[in-house]
Amino acid sequence: MSQLNWRKSTFSENQANCVEIAAAPDGIRMRESDEPDAVIHTTPAALGVLIGAIKAGRLDHTL
Template sequence: MSAEINWQKSSFSEGGAQCVEIAEHNGEILMRESDDPNAVAATSPTKFAAFIAGVKAGEFDHFTG
């Protein structure tokens, strides 16, 4: 990925290597893991907003152990 992408980590990540990073680039939302920055997934802002709504509603809490 291009160096001009401004990746954002959660302030809840411990040590920086245990998190997912998010960026907006060319109208898409990009996601990657801090420890594997070359593996990037892309989605639309609409799909990402639906995912965030689910996170806020607790729909994915069972994945966090």
């Protein structure tokens, strides 16, 4: 996976615990910056649904 161009938000440029994403020939890869070997695979469409749900607050839960 070292050949992928991993990117994270400029809002978290100097922060730890950031989600990084990379485009791969067969989809999107995501990982947490503190666990770079734990990589998940998704599609652009599924990532778009996740981002939409986050922006809409549908994943906000109070305990």
